[in-house]
Amino acid sequence: MEAEVIKAELVLPTHMSFKRIQMYEKYPKGQSKVRWKQLKQILQAEICQNYSPDEPNYVNIESPPSMQPCKRICDITGFEAPYHDPRTNLRYANADVFKLVRSLPNEYVQRYLALRKAAVVLR
Amino acid sequence: MPFISKIQRQTDYNRFPPSTPIVIDNGASYFRIGWAGETEPRVIFRNIVQRPRHKSTGETVTIVGDHDPALLKYFDCTRSGPRSAFDSNVVFQFEIMEYVLDFAFDRLGANGSRIDHPILITECVCNPVHSRSKMAELLFETYGVRSVAFGVDAVFSYKYNQLHGICEKDGLAICPGFTTTHVIPFVDGEPVYKGCCRSNIGGYHITDYLKQLLSLKYPHHMARFTWEKVEDLKMEHCYIAPDYALEAQLFQKGGKEAEYKTRCWQLPWVPLPTEEPPSEAEIARKAAIRERQGQRLREMAEAKRSSRINELENQLQGLEFLLQQLGQVQEEDIQSFLSETGYGSKLEIELTLTKVTQSLRKAKGEPKPDQAENEEKADSCTSDKYPLINVPDNMLTPEQLKEKKRQIFLKITTEGRQRAKQKRVEEELERERKTQQDEERRLENPQLYLEQMHTKYKELYEKVEQRKRLKTNGGHTNGSSSGGVGRGERLNAAQRERMRLLTTAAFDRGKGEDTFGAKDEDWQLYKLMGKDNDDDDDGADEDEAELARVSSRLQEIDPTFVPKPEPTASQPAATEVPHVRPLTKEDFQIVLGVERFRCPEILFHPNLVGIDQVGLDEMTGVSIRRLPSKDKALANRLTSSVFMTGGCSLFPGINERLEAGIRMLQPCGSPIKVVRALDPVLDAWRGASLYAANSRFHQQTFSRSDYYEKGEDWLRQYQVRYTL
Numbered sequence: 067m068e069a070e071v072i073k074a075e076l077v078l079p080t081h082m083s084f085k086r087i088q089m090y091e092k093y094p095k096g097q098s099k100v101r102w103k104q105l106k107q108i109l110q111a112e113i114c115q116n117y118s119p120d121e122p123n124y125v126n127i128e129s130p131p132s133m134q135p136c137k138r139i140c141d142i143t144g145f146e147a148p149y150h151d152p153r154t155n156l157r158y159a160n161a162d163v164f165k166l167v168r169s170l171p172n173e174y175v176q177r178y179l180a181l182r183k184a185a186v187v188l189r
Numbered sequence: 190m191p192f193i194s195k196i197q198r199q200t201d202y203n204r205f206p207p208s209t210p211i212v213i214d215n216g217a218s219y220f221r222i223g224w225a226g227e228t229e230p231r232v233i234f235r236n237i238v239q240r241p242r243h244k245s246t247g248e249t250v251t252i253v254g255d256h257d258p259a260l261l262k263y264f265d266c267t268r269s270g271p272r273s274a275f276d277s278n279v280v281f282q283f284e285i286m287e288y289v290l291d292f293a294f295d296r297l298g299a300n301g302s303r304i305d306h307p308i309l310i311t312e313c314v315c316n317p318v319h320s321r322s323k324m325a326e327l328l329f330e331t332y333g334v335r336s337v338a339f340g341v342d343a344v345f346s347y348k349y350n351q352l353h354g355i356c357e358k359d360g361l362a363i364c365p366g367f368t369t370t371h372v373i374p375f376v377d378g379e380p381v382y383k384g385c386c387r388s389n390i391g392g393y394h395i396t397d398y399l400k401q402l403l404s405l406k407y408p409h410h411m412a413r414f415t416w417e418k419v420e421d422l423k424m425e426h427c428y429i430a431p432d433y434a435l436e437a438q439l440f441q442k443g444g445k446e447a448e449y450k451t452r453c454w455q456l457p458w459v460p461l462p463t464e465e466p467p468s469e470a471e472i473a474r475k476a477a478i479r480e481r482q483g484q485r486l487r488e489m490a491e492a493k494r495s496s497r498i499n500e501l502e503n504q505l506q507g508l509e510f511l512l513q514q515l516g517q518v519q520e521e522d523i524q525s526f527l528s529e530t531g532y533g534s535k536l537e538i539e540l541t542l543t544k545v546t547q548s549l550r551k552a553k554g555e556p557k558p559d560q561a562e563n564e565e566k567a568d569s570c571t572s573d574k575y576p577l578i579n580v581p582d583n584m585l586t587p588e589q590l591k592e593k594k595r596q597i598f599l600k601i602t603t604e605g606r607q608r609a610k611q612k613r614v615e616e617e618l619e620r621e622r623k624t625q626q627d628e629e630r631r632l633e634n635p636q637l638y639l640e641q642m643h644t645k646y647k648e649l650y651e652k653v654e655q656r657k658r659l660k661t662n663g664g665h666t667n668g669s670s671s672g673g674v675g676r677g678e679r680l681n682a683a684q685r686e687r688m689r690l691l692t693t694a695a696f697d698r699g700k701g702e703d704t705f706g707a708k709d710e711d712w713q714l715y716k717l718m719g720k721d722n723d724d725d726d727d728g729a730d731e732d733e734a735e736l737a738r739v740s741s742r743l744q745e746i747d748p749t750f751v752p753k754p755e756p757t758a759s760q761p762a763a764t765e766v767p768h769v770r771p772l773t774k775e776d777f778q779i780v781l782g783v784e785r786f787r788c789p790e791i792l793f794h795p796n797l798v799g800i801d802q803v804g805l806d807e808m809t810g811v812s813i814r815r816l817p818s819k820d821k822a823l824a825n826r827l828t829s830s831v832f833m834t835g836g837c838s839l840f841p842g843i844n845e846r847l848e849a850g851i852r853m854l855q856p857c858g859s860p861i862k863v864v865r866a867l868d869p870v871l872d873a874w875r876g877a878s879l880y881a882a883n884s885r886f887h888q889q890t891f892s893r894s895d896y897y898e899k900g901e902d903w904l905r906q907y908q909v910r911y912t913l
Contacts, residue, residue: 092287102283127387
């Protein structure tokens, strides 16, 4: 290991005196990795517990959808977008942007759409 | 830069008695750890873990937090990026969490056999019991801590600022964090989680949005937009617009103010060394060198020429002398005489003599005897030259017959040449006549003539272009935004026709009995396939020649005329090499205009990034409505103490915007006051530190035995009292 790396103590030591169980004992090398429950699974388990709906929990404190009309902005420039291109599904502000929209390769169109989670996802 | 890491190892760990709690603010972006009662955390680092491979030894190592990026050059980070223990704002990956805690305790200076201190650690609002119990288990089992307390970071921040008189005991805490934004109502100094509200949007989304937008806007500089750099850009330049639509209009119109608000990041760029025009002296020097070289070459050529002339003259003299001698020699001695000189006969000598004379003339630069004259002469003495032609065959010997054939051939070719010349002359005359007519017409009515010429040029140009397009047919009908070039568009017309014939042929033969070749017409197909579509090329050539003529004529008479790109030389547009423009300073500038307020705007309108939830301002209304008591006075008290904390509340203009937003939603005349935390980033830790230092803190903690005896349901209900 290089001197400057050691000096900066960049690498975490594998043995810690203050631990009762060391990392290498808990997760031995070569053993299949522990599969941690993703948040979705954790929440699924919570829902299965059938808690009373009056009690606040992680799921029910979530915000509802907005009541305000959806703001439409130009996907490229960020200006207000009165128009919508039916071919690419992009919103655009004016004729100049429209020209740009039509000249964009499909990959970029999809990336712009993905920004507002409107891209076509092929599974 | 509000976020500064501190990772120096602390040396005074043993100074603290086991009763002193350790306070941890376990945020999704930053991890902060320190001692209860102190005002600053001891260790701060980004809550991430990397597990790269060491380049020279090949072992996988663990690197926690952010370090000097220069040191990472010894590691191969391509396989694994930075990883976080969080999914949204909930800890789920406890292996990573353990690495983080290892590093944190190690840097705090821990050296005993266990962490013999109470721990206060923050968690998200309504943390799922699974995550909470795993965290408690990790702390008790692996580190052997004395006791644990869980609290919410935003609440600690609120309590800390309440103590400093920033906010009241009733109020709303708004905490736009890294991955989520919370609104927590406070009644009598205690958070009411029932009225709580969470939108899944935060600083992470803003940075990601900015990163994506910039990479789409500047695809060439994509590599520049690292997460850290974009985070810096966001903190330095982003602001909340008072009114998004108005601000966007300002930029759309352009003008001074928009220009003033536009930021520009100049990437390192070194101008290409420009070619300085050479100085006078340099030009003179070069010219002199060229002149000298030319002189030398000329001298060499001259010397060569004179030596050759000399040589030729010598040879000539020798030959003449030989001829003279030959004249004196007796007829029968000629053979023996000539064998000495190397020539076969007198004729040969004479031939050589004429050759040498010619070469000499050429070397001396005298004009060749005129070709035309020669031909004239040849013309005049056809009968002399071809004496055998008119003699009947039967009167000739075989050798003479051969000679006659040769003469006939020669005569035919000469005549052919003559005719071609004649035709050329005639054409020349014709052209002359045409130009003269043209000129006359022009002089009659210059304006009309010019117009006619122009229309003619246009027609011809279009005709030629059209023909070319038909031949190559590249990408002219391509209007689709995909920009891709399909197979059909890559082939030219001839190839496509061939393709069509082949497919139809294959298709026809595909079904039923194969009868191909039974009819004679079938074989015509091969002819068609083999043929290139050059059949109309003659017409094309004529048109092109005419176009060139008209174009040159127009250039002569109309100084403003600029010919369109040479139609004969141009290739299909797709294969043409694009004109490369030298890169300028402007190509290395990252301009932040609308992006400056477009990105943080997603806090108020999460649907801009496809998250269908309410924004900051509406969240307050949702939160108040969720409260069990519909007391109007309480609502007024809450809105008159709206408190902002968390990293994203650092954006300039967020207070004003939030105030305006709440005013729109609340009943008219509601008192509204929005305040920002003293330090939105560190106050949560400070509040927790103050809380843990209280003498009654130990009543809020639970021990290992509590954890195992009381069960999961109790742990789920567990909640500290924030007012001690």
